[in-house]
Amino acid sequence: MTLLQRDPKAPASWQGELPVTNRYTYGLAGEKFFRTIKDEGHILGTHCPHCDHTYVPAAAFCERCLRKLDEWVDVGTIGDVVTYTFLYVSLDGSPLEKPEIVAFIRFGDGGLIHRLGEIEPDQVEIGLMVEAVFKPKSKRIGSILDIKHFSPVKI
Amino acid sequence: MTAKIKEFPGISLSEQDFTDGKILFNFDKLNGIYAWDTGVGIGSYLASLKAGVILGSHCPNCRKIVVPPRTFCEFCYRPMDEFVPLNDSGTVNTFSLCYVTWDVKRIKQPEIPAVIDIDGASPLHGIMHMLGEIDPKKVKIGMRVKAVWKPAEERQGSINDILYFKPIKEV
């Protein structure tokens, strides 16, 4: 639809990047949630009495009614696998030789996304009870990675 | 109602709160790499810059010449009919003396960005570029300037093939 002829010497594309570098605060609820993981190795939720809903990870507000939440509950470190996947691609899209086992583990009415460890792929199933395996306290910095992974509950 | 509001939320932190570890935080960086298709208009503009020419395009309907060149006119919405090589000189439409870089570093010698209305294009049609070889105190709106090009063998087909614009010495 153009009347103009593209210069045959025109470069096909111009390369560049979008330089975005960020620092994120953990916020009101995240501060206490991750401090507790770091210092005590416990997982906390917050309960909304109005909606009778327990948020894990702990949230400062109820996403359903927007009320402020200040009823904190310790939900333990054992939860059940709601769903899982074997991930064969890395962050940049390149293939992974050995898949990562990733799961959503239920706590309260929420839960955590994390890796499963100390388990073979064929042992993973929905409903499996798994427990948080924390890094040693000295190595914890207040991060989701303070939990190394979740592994099957040893009976 | 609203007038009852006494306390407004919002917790203000200092940089010290971060360095002292008073609060938790983390970092991340986007790996966002792009290769934007230059197309007909901008592709030809870049090829011309490599050849040492500033290229515009002509709208037969509005009878104006614009720069950078495009394949259609945004005001009458009709196709442009030809590319027009422009002069590599122009008039300073406006400028600044900037003592801060894009990533907020202080500099002693100011950068002098300007909008330069390019000779051969319609009035008020210019490009953004830098001014150089000039005492910052002497820059004026309306000043005549000319492009200083990189040596031909170093040009890459980029707006940076022009190093900057310098004053034209009036005879």
Add this chain to the structure above:
Amino acid sequence: MHDRVAIVGVGCIGFRPSTPEHSYKEMVYEAAMRAYTDAGVDPRRDVESFVTVAEDFHEGTSIFDEYTPDQIGGALKPVHTITGDGLHGIATAYMLIRTGQFDIVAIEGHSKASNIKTLPEVTAYAQDPILNRPLKLNSHFIAGLEMNRYLFETDSTREQCAAVVIKNRFNALSNSLAPYGANLTLEDVLSGPVISWPLGSREIAVHADGAIVMVLASEEKALSLSDKPIWILGTGWNNDSPALENRDWAHSKYTEEAARMAYRQAGINNPLEAIDIAEVDDTYAYKELQALEALGFCREGEAGTLTLEGFTSPDSGLPVNVSGGSLGMGNLLEANGLARALEIVLQLRGEAGPRQIENVNLGLAQSWRGVPTTSGAVLILAN
């Protein structure tokens, strides 16, 4: 106030894995020119407001709204961007016209996905920066988790998901706009590499470049402009929780809610009876099954069986993704919903060429914004 609003013009360009011959502006200009020609309007004179759907990181530009007006004829006019899917854009144009302040509004969406060299990493930057991103996982894991739970709760199977791929890519062979037509077997689909088990690589729509523009008009204008106005009977859009930790992993709640809203407007009680043709999100094959259930075309767990039985094939009970869907036409980022709506418009006008379905009067388009979102929209159109 204008109650009735119609689509009176459509234009598109693409859809191909890459489009190196033109810039995004030049690409959109061509699609827009076609839409304005189709509608018989001059955008500078007749179109009163413009809506674009776009996201900064897909464009590689912050505040991309800056770069939207010229190529759609919107310079120095009321133009704004919605960071949503194209169906959100159509809903926005629909609302603008219904206020009575505008008679003709244009909506634009495009993809230059081929220009994003690090798309997986850009996509991952949509994950929660504190809870999820430190795990450094490719965002396909979210689809893997969702698909697995969906299959579990509904007793659906990988074969049923593969049947979606076979159907849609075969349909694409009859669509000259679709770059990814293919005649595949179950074995072809299931033997492909696994990306995030149970999700296989051939169940993921490959990206494509392209642009789509539509022109909407009030009833009075629509009747004077067009012999075949396509009426908007209902629009719906909705979000579930954005947090991976709070969402429903098996069900597309946002589609259920969006459909409820759209059906209410359109007065539809029994969608299967009322609707003749549907175009739904299939950027992952299982999403088509999930969507069909959320849209109320069948009960939970039935969509897979119906697909295997051919019920959603072009010549059957409810033709779904006759265009080839995103699996056949490519994943067009924010323009996905517009591609779905485009097919419905062509079908309702009787202009779908070799893939034209007989006797279609009412069509539905549905979209989802991709991982990690829970944002979906529904549009109901009639001729």
Add this chain to the structure above:
Amino acid sequence: MGMQKVAVVGAGMTKFVRRAQETAKELTWEAAHMALESCEMTMDDIEAVCFGTAPDAFDGVHLNGEYVSDGAGAWRKPYMRSYVGGGTGVFVPIQGWYHIASGLFDVVMVVAEEKMSSYYPHAQAAFMTIFDHTTERPLKPNLLWIFAMEMNRYMTTYGISKADIAQVAVQHKRNAADHPCALLGDKDITLQDILNSEVLAWPVQRLDVSPVSDGAVAVILAAEHIAKRITDKPVWIEGVGWHLDTSYWTNRELAYPRYVEYAARMAYDMAGIKEPRKEINIAEPYDPFDYKALHHLEGLQLAERGKAAELYSDGTASRSGNMPICPSGGLLGVGNPIAAAGLMKIAELFWQLRGEAGARQVPGQPRRGVAQAWGDLMQVGTVVVMGK
């Protein structure tokens, strides 16, 4: 059937701070929660949610509108984010307006949020990526450049002095001293303070500029029949306007914002305003830089071209003047969390027109106000006229 009339019935906001501890979601929630409480509503009353935030680079999340949605109350509700750069804060109530005026909804939550401090180390650096990727970004441009160049062009075209312009910063920062959410209120600031501040990008000096900030603002909009039930003091959205000029900003006259003029004319037409200088009682023009307030007052047809500074020197603009300008303290005083800053102006008009602005209240029971924001590449004007 006529268009549904739309009123603002509630408002809430966070403090504007340099670095907030709250996440983007939490800031958003705090404003939304306060807005609900202000009109004694619950989320059950809210039918749809409109959200505004400027570039994703600040919050640092791709598809940021989706990420923040829970804080805005979008859970299982129709939700959209609109986006016109810096103009977003005054656009998002326009978005809320068309949701209701279309007849599709009766009550809509409107929230705007910005957490600029998440772009680290320097929020200003994010602005490099607003320039054209191929023809401008290789020059490593700085946001200050375009403001400084526009200011220079404006000053030179009309012969306006730095001192004329600095009056704006003085008055806005003084006004902000009365705003409980303000970051840079200063009762005692003088013209000399502004003129002696560090030169950043001549003619722009440090105190000509509003500060990088974090914050959120929310308002609740309702259709007439609901609004009248909720409150005896609804503030009506009488007119809305927006216009976006061409992307080729170096092909335009920078001395005058014609896009603001077009947006204003659209809003005035809808509001039935023929003589804005007589019919507008309060103006909240967008003031990220002091000269911008003047530039915008001219675009808004509230001053002759090149003459807006006179409104400040003759006292018209002061809080007790004939047409108070930025009684809130504006972006220069309250702060500039981009989208939130624009919506703050809407909240201010809401409070002012209801007589609830406390220490900031302008006298004389103002009847009508205009709020305006600006953004993109010196390119977009968004205007809302509000009245009792």
